[in-house]
Amino acid sequence: MQQQPNNPLHGKTLEMILNELVAHFGWKELGTRIRINCFNDDPSIKSSLKFLRKTDWARKKVEELYLEIV
Numbered sequence: 863m864q865q866q867p868n869n870p871l872h873g874k875t876l877e878m879i880l881n882e883l884v885a886h887f888g889w890k891e892l893g894t895r896i897r898i899n900c901f902n903d904d905p906s907i908k909s910s911l912k913f914l915r916k917t918d919w920a921r922k923k924v925e926e927l928y929l930e931i932v
Contacts, residue, residue: 870929876921877911879928886931896923 871879883892884907893901898920900910914921 870932871925874928876914876924877907879924880907880910880914883924883928883931892927895927896920898923 887895889901889905893905898913898917900913914924
């Protein structure tokens with residue numbers, strides 16, 4: 863695997879990022895900060911990952927929010 867010392871997301875999976883955000887904010891606050899249904903309507907890691915893997919704009923918002931808290 864290629865080293866990316868300037869990339870703070872290097873080595874982080876989407877699942878790891880999402881778990882850290884849920885632990886930090888909780889689903890309710892996360893749904894307020896990023897307004898997508900998978901965070902507001904019966905949220906779960908599994909359903910959120912499925913949506914985020916298919917939706918680039920939503921994944922980008924999740925990654926940007928994660929970078930704010932690290």
